[in-house]
Amino acid sequence: MTFKFQINDEIRFRHDRQLLDKAEAFRPKMHPVVRKPVRAVELTKNESLLEGWGMAEIHADMEKMAFSKGQSIILDFGRHCTGRFSMDIRSVGSPMDAPLYLRLRFAEVPAELAHESEEYDGWLSRSWIQEEFIHLDVLPVRLELPRRYAFRYVELTVIDTSPKWAAVFTNPEVLCASSAPGNAETVPVPEDPELARIYEVGLHTLQECMTDVFEDGPKRDRRLWLGDLRLQALASYASEDNPDLVKRCLYLFAGMTSEEGEISANVFTQPSPQPDDTFLFDYSLFFASVLHDFLQQHPDEMVLEDLYPVAKKQMDLALQQVDEEGRLHLQKDRPVFVDWSQEFAKDTAGQAIMIYTLKHFIELTRMKREDTAPYVKQLEKLENDARNRLYDPEKKLFRAGEEGTEYNIASQVWMVLAGVFGQMKNREIMTEAIQQLFPVKGIATPYMYHHVTEALFQAGLKQEAVGLMKAYWGKMIELGADTYWEAFDPDQQDYSPYGSPIISSYCHAWSCTPVYLIHKYLLADQPA
Numbered sequence: 199m200t201f202k203f204q205i206n207d208e209i210r211f212r213h214d215r216q217l218l219d220k221a222e223a224f225r226p227k228m229h230p231v232v233r234k235p236v237r238a239v240e241l242t243k244n245e246s247l248l249e250g251w252g253m254a255e256i257h258a259d260m261e262k263m264a265f266s267k268g269q270s271i272i273l274d275f276g277r278h279c280t281g282r283f284s285m286d287i288r289s290v291g292s293p294m295d296a297p298l299y300l301r302l303r304f305a306e307v308p309a310e311l312a313h314e315s316e317e318y319d320g321w322l323s324r325s326w327i328q329e330e331f332i333h334l335d336v337l338p339v340r341l342e343l344p345r346r347y348a349f350r351y352v353e354l355t356v357i358d359t360s361p362k363w364a365a366v367f368t369n370p371e372v373l374c375a376s377s378a379p380g381n382a383e384t385v386p387v388p389e390d391p392e393l394a395r396i397y398e399v400g401l402h403t404l405q406e407c408m409t410d411v412f413e414d415g416p417k418r419d420r421r422l423w424l425g426d427l428r429l430q431a432l433a434s435y436a437s438e439d440n441p442d443l444v445k446r447c448l449y450l451f452a453g454m455t456s457e458e459g460e461i462s463a464n465v466f467t468q469p470s471p472q473p474d475d476t477f478l479f480d481y482s483l484f485f486a487s488v489l490h491d492f493l494q495q496h497p498d499e500m501v502l503e504d505l506y507p508v509a510k511k512q513m514d515l516a517l518q519q520v521d522e523e524g525r526l527h528l529q530k531d532r533p534v535f536v537d538w539s540q541e542f543a544k545d546t547a548g549q550a551i552m553i554y555t556l557k558h559f560i561e562l563t564r565m566k567r568e569d570t571a572p573y574v575k576q577l578e579k580l581e582n583d584a585r586n587r588l589y590d591p592e593k594k595l596f597r598a599g600e601e602g603t604e605y606n607i608a609s610q611v612w613m614v615l616a617g618v619f620g621q622m623k624n625r626e627i628m629t630e631a632i633q634q635l636f637p638v639k640g641i642a643t644p645y646m647y648h649h650v651t652e653a654l655f656q657a658g659l660k661q662e663a664v665g666l667m668k669a670y671w672g673k674m675i676e677l678g679a680d681t682y683w684e685a686f687d688p689d690q691q692d693y694s695p696y697g698s699p700i701i702s703s704y705c706h707a708w709s710c711t712p713v714y715l716i717h718k719y720l721l722a723d724q725p726a
């Protein structure tokens with residue numbers, strides 16, 4: 199069960215002014231930085247890099263060049279940037295007897311420039327492709343593009359001038375802004391150079407996704423998703439700690455629930471806060487987890503007071519789907535996400551997420567000094583059902599699917615993370631998972647790989663966890679990543695959940711988690 203587009207436009211949402219005012223009050227301070235290109239490059243075939251494409255430096259001084267019809271150049275900013283691009287353009291030669299017709303393309307990775315936008319036929323809007331066609335009637339001008347782009351490379355192509363004159367481009371720059379406070383510098387980094395690089399790229403990914411909210415990806419979808427927020431917040435506590443930003447995001451979700459009180463899977467903030475009419479069973483439940491994790495880091499009575507009722511509502515609504523025996527029944531109109539893959543049964547992972555978040559919610563209830571008993575009772579039922587019905591003692595793995603004949607990695611991982619069994623048994627389950635279900639196949643998101651890695655750490659399989667982190671995130675680095683990607687299937691490099699890699703985001707929040715994993719499981723005891 200998964201989703202493409204959900205259209206629930208009959209659902210009415212409440213806007214709670216008090217909560218939304220607080221979300222506004224926690225709006226983060228942005229830290230602007232101007233960045234300039236470091237070199238000119240050209241797209242080159244390079245089989246060792248993503249999709250077989252890389253960039254090679256060319257010796258060209260753009261500012262001294264004059265561009266005529268069909269000529270182009272690629273500028274490399276040397277790192278991922280999220281911001282507004284501008285440059286000066288003037289004409290040289292005879293008077294400008296026709297407009298300048300210019301194409302600009304912005305790319306996070308070289309491979310994006312190897313694809314042509316006309317070839318795109320994926321299911322997400324092609325409007326996400328970062329490409330502009332611009333006519334300029336009068337030069338000189340300072341071209342200031344109104345949209346924000348996420349990129350490392352900019353390609354400028356003169357589609358036409360006229361035989362009488364040419365265009366000169368000077369002073370290109372991008373005005374970037376992030377709400378990352380820059381406090382990650384005080385955090386120790388791993389000694390192992392491979393892990394140090396994995397950490398660094400994760401940190402950069404996180405920083406680029408910290409804007410007015412925790413965005414999922416500055417190229418696409420440029421919005422706040424609850425599932426992504428959970429992981430970003432955890433990574434931020436370990437590095438770029440910005441408590442107000444987490445609070446802002448929590449208040450935005452809490453301030454815009456459906457009339458039944460349900461939280462949507464994502465929200466928009468422009469031109470004013472608005473919830474998307476998309477609901478994911480697991481994402482709504484994660485509200486309790488984000489709140490729990492936040493309060494553990496930053497105890498805050500007001501936040502607990504304001505947001506506990508919203509977490510409670512999500513839990514109460516979800517618990518209506520649990521029967522007397524403690525079995526969760528998922529509904530078609532509230533799919534459980536778990537991962538983009540549609541090739542595995544998600545029911546067991548869904549039940550594990552219910553248990554995982556219910557435990558966090560019970561903690562919150564304790565903090566609130568309210569009665570935990572009814573929830574503890576529900577938890578017992580859910581866990582008993584998981585141990586008795588879903589766990590297969592012969593296989594030493596959890597079953598999934600209608601028939602209970604499927605054994606998939608997501609079920610094991612989420613049951614381990616939910617702590618349905620103790621440490622010894624968790625270790626046994628993950629050891630079996632390694633033997634029976636590794637290498638992981640058909641999973642293409644760092645989101646799911648994060649949970650696999652964390653389950654290995656939780657089960658005490660540190661070496662295996664580090665091995666997986668190096669094999670997966672390390673592989674992205676080997677393929678040229680300087681920020682981590684939204685989707686990556688090591689067996690199928692051009693995989694995109696949306697049907698074409700040109701639409702994929704190559705700086706995506708949910709993939710930044712080595713920052714959290716390394717900090718929590720490998721560095722936490724080391725001095726700064």
Ligand code: RAM
Nearest residue numbers: 414419423425426535684
């Ligand atoms: C995509 C985004 C986002 C994710 C959802 C489920 O649209 O990449 O990060 O949370 O899917």
